[in-house]
Amino acid sequence: MAPLTERDGRGAATPHRKASAVASTNTVVRPVSTKRSTPGWATTARRLTPYAFLSPTVIVMLVLMLIPVIMVIGYSFMDNVITNKFPVFVGIDNYVEVLSDPVFRTATGNTLFFTLVSVAAHLLLGLGFAMLLNSPLVGNVTKALFRVVYILPWLFTVAIIAVLWRLMLNPNGVINYILISLGLTDKGIEWLSSPDTALLAVTFINIWAGYSFYMVTLLAGLQGVPADLYEAARVDGASAFQRFWNVTLPQLKPIIISMSVLDIIWTSQQFALIWMTTGGGPVNVTEMLSTYTYKLAFSRYEFSVASASAVLILLLTMVLAFFYVRHQKARD
Amino acid sequence: MSKEARFRRGITTAVAAAAALTLVTGCSSGAGSDDSTSGGDVTIELAQWWEPELPDGALRTLMDTFESENPGIKVKLLSGPYASTKEQLFAGAAAGTMSDVVGLDGAWVSDFAKQGALADLSTLMKDANYDDSELASTIEVDGKTQMIPVVNFVYPLFTNDDLLAKAGITAPPSTRTEFETAAKAVTALGDNTSGWVLPLSSEAPNGIQNDVMSWVWSSGGTMLKDGKPDVTNDDVTSAVEYIKGLNDDGVIAPGSATMKEQDKVEEFTNGRVGMMIDSLSHIDLIRTSNPDLKFSISAIPAEDGFSGERGIPYASWGIGVSASSKHPAESWKLVQFLMSEKTNSELSTLANAFPGNTKSVPDFSSSDPLFKEAFDIYSEGKPANEFVGLPVAEQLMRLFDEQLQAILQGDESVDDGLKKAQDAWVGEF
Numbered sequence: 125m126a127p128l129t130e131r132d133g134r135g136a137a138t139p140h141r142k143a144s145a146v147a148s149t150n151t152v153v154r155p156v157s158t159k160r161s162t163p164g165w166a167t168t169a170r171r172l173t174p175y176a177f178l179s180p181t182v183i184v185m186l187v188l189m190l191i192p193v194i195m196v197i198g199y200s201f202m203d204n205v206i207t208n209k210f211p212v213f214v215g216i217d218n219y220v221e222v223l224s225d226p227v228f229r230t231a232t233g234n235t236l237f238f239t240l241v242s243v244a245a246h247l248l249l250g251l252g253f254a255m256l257l258n259s260p261l262v263g264n265v266t267k268a269l270f271r272v273v274y275i276l277p278w279l280f281t282v283a284i285i286a287v288l289w290r291l292m293l294n295p296n297g298v299i300n301y302i303l304i305s306l307g308l309t310d311k312g313i314e315w316l317s318s319p320d321t322a323l324l325a326v327t328f329i330n331i332w333a334g335y336s337f338y339m340v341t342l343l344a345g346l347q348g349v350p351a352d353l354y355e356a357a358r359v360d361g362a363s364a365f366q367r368f369w370n371v372t373l374p375q376l377k378p379i380i381i382s383m384s385v386l387d388i389i390w391t392s393q394q395f396a397l398i399w400m401t402t403g404g405g406p407v408n409v410t411e412m413l414s415t416y417t418y419k420l421a422f423s424r425y426e427f428s429v430a431s432a433s434a435v436l437i438l439l440l441t442m443v444l445a446f447f448y449v450r451h452q453k454a455r456d
Numbered sequence: 457m458s459k460e461a462r463f464r465r466g467i468t469t470a471v472a473a474a475a476a477l478t479l480v481t482g483c484s485s486g487a488g489s490d491d492s493t494s495g496g497d498v499t500i501e502l503a504q505w506w507e508p509e510l511p512d513g514a515l516r517t518l519m520d521t522f523e524s525e526n527p528g529i530k531v532k533l534l535s536g537p538y539a540s541t542k543e544q545l546f547a548g549a550a551a552g553t554m555s556d557v558v559g560l561d562g563a564w565v566s567d568f569a570k571q572g573a574l575a576d577l578s579t580l581m582k583d584a585n586y587d588d589s590e591l592a593s594t595i596e597v598d599g600k601t602q603m604i605p606v607v608n609f610v611y612p613l614f615t616n617d618d619l620l621a622k623a624g625i626t627a628p629p630s631t632r633t634e635f636e637t638a639a640k641a642v643t644a645l646g647d648n649t650s651g652w653v654l655p656l657s658s659e660a661p662n663g664i665q666n667d668v669m670s671w672v673w674s675s676g677g678t679m680l681k682d683g684k685p686d687v688t689n690d691d692v693t694s695a696v697e698y699i700k701g702l703n704d705d706g707v708i709a710p711g712s713a714t715m716k717e718q719d720k721v722e723e724f725t726n727g728r729v730g731m732m733i734d735s736l737s738h739i740d741l742i743r744t745s746n747p748d749l750k751f752s753i754s755a756i757p758a759e760d761g762f763s764g765e766r767g768i769p770y771a772s773w774g775i776g777v778s779a780s781s782k783h784p785a786e787s788w789k790l791v792q793f794l795m796s797e798k799t800n801s802e803l804s805t806l807a808n809a810f811p812g813n814t815k816s817v818p819d820f821s822s823s824d825p826l827f828k829e830a831f832d833i834y835s836e837g838k839p840a841n842e843f844v845g846l847p848v849a850e851q852l853m854r855l856f857d858e859q860l861q862a863i864l865q866g867d868e869s870v871d872d873g874l875k876k877a878q879d880a881w882v883g884e885f
Contacts, residue, residue, distance in 0.1 A: 206546075206550040207550070207567065207570060207571050208571075209571070209572070290714075294711060295648075295709075295710035295711045296648050296710075296728065311710075312648070312710055314710050314711050314713070316711070316713075316714045317710070317711045317712060317713035317714045317715070318713070319713075319865065322713075322714075399659055400659070401714070402657075402658075402659075402714050403657050403658040403659025403660070403714065404658055404659070405656075405657065405658035405659075405713055405714060405857075405858070405861065406656075406658070406713035406714065406861050406865075407713075407858055407861050407862050407865070407867070408858065419851075419854070422543075423848070423850050423851045423854060424848055424851045424884070425546075425567055425848060
């Protein structure tokens, strides 16, 4: 009876299974003939069942994602929307305006720097700390203590992180106090207010806030690497670096690639941290694509130009998402 | 499949489909479900950010008084913080669902007027035979009255008495030269002390209005000509050159470029700066945070030798009526109630602000003595805020802010920076 149960459960039967069922008993044959005489509505209901179950999700995706995205794309081709009751189609004028705006180009450069440096540092720090916490050289109590310390930044919300670092990096803050006390500088450095240091400062804050996620994930990955691979490498005379390069890294590669692509997408869309620390200033040195678009929409009320900027960001993100999905498919 | 199984499958399909339908109807219903006329009563909405900033229940009590004086009209308060009220109003203006009566900031008026979201208050006043001679001011856009300032918050000069005395300054400065001397003397005290604090964050660029343009207005200057930008004129150039001079002298507290209003207040409260230009509404906050701090308020210093009427920057709690309101007459009654001599006195007392009705007088008997002093300064000068009623006012401040930061950093000259700011402003107009 097992093949029959399986067929009912999946709603489909292969010819091979049907033949074997016919060969075994008469009772198995009966459902086949029943199927032939099933009324149309039952078949339709059976076919529709999975779609009915999917429909809440599909509708939510449609209403909350697809329709807004289509609307924003539509807005980007109008002269202005929301503040204009009768918008007029203007073709690609808004795209030309955004792409020819020097602030947009500055924001693109800043976003690229901020994202690439953040992701690289997240990876290096996350991997370093994960290996430290996975090392047999460190005692269990120490490990537990460091796990808590290292994971702390991940537990704070962006608002807390922004306020915390604004206070610490204040010209009268604790960082400058330490530097002055150590004689490294004679007066407080304006970390977030100086054009020379602001971009580096917000990038540093983002690195601090995000490495823990890598660390936790890579630590789980490290704990899954079979010990016999390391033993075999040792037997072959591999040094510690060779074991890391030829065993650890290849084993973590799928995780590293997935995390990096996701992190690039997340970091390139970072808004709250920038907005709450520098607001894109001073003089646009920390302006990102996200803050640039926000200002267009909610400061200048140019919603159509902001939509064009958002669509350009969407296209850039979709390229990254494409690589991520392709990588995931290749893994599967 | 048995009959029972088919039945079960049919039921689950129906349930899943019903769940999906419920979800859709759930998404589409809700908005606009509140019927504004029920049981003969008219319910009007008042959207504002004032209630959270007033003592608990104070605004509701005023509304209860209004309801008892106007039987048949109920007021529903929609209260939120300033920023979310702004977003809510913009969304409402776009969707045509703006509340009947709305709290307004002068910086928003032009943009709402452009959308046609606000009713012409002149027409409503005329329909109600209202005499507007008691109103201290009204804000007009394209010849239509769009906003009435209900109460005003002024921005005088705050001075730290102890720091100034320590630096050998005996009285708050009243001219630019005296201010510069005081700022240098306080900075010379050392120990991370600065003479003045100037917030120029581009996230919240209202420092341009309160802390920069106030130097222009206090000397009777202007940043506009015939309602259009004129930031390259002598008034603005002189003020910016003066601020650049203060910056070059190192008397401005470090961190200006990303400093916000709350940071400014904190620096002053902690005794790290000698002087700041700030809202009167922060007096209680400063007293609570640092009860030992001794400070005074005075008019913002003017150019040496200036003897005219001093402009003093202000911000308002303004009020307007939605163009899409189904109950404009009832909405006007609420505006009229808030602007009446008695209610306006009461509201200004509650808000520690100055009244929008010329006959109203706040009750200072239980307020901080500094409010009385401020009221005298307010009465002697004239409220000045040229950003009120300008299009995209916040963006104008931000554009000026970017140029001022470049000027202060020495990246461009005062003339070049102001020229760029002028071009940017003209573009926005």
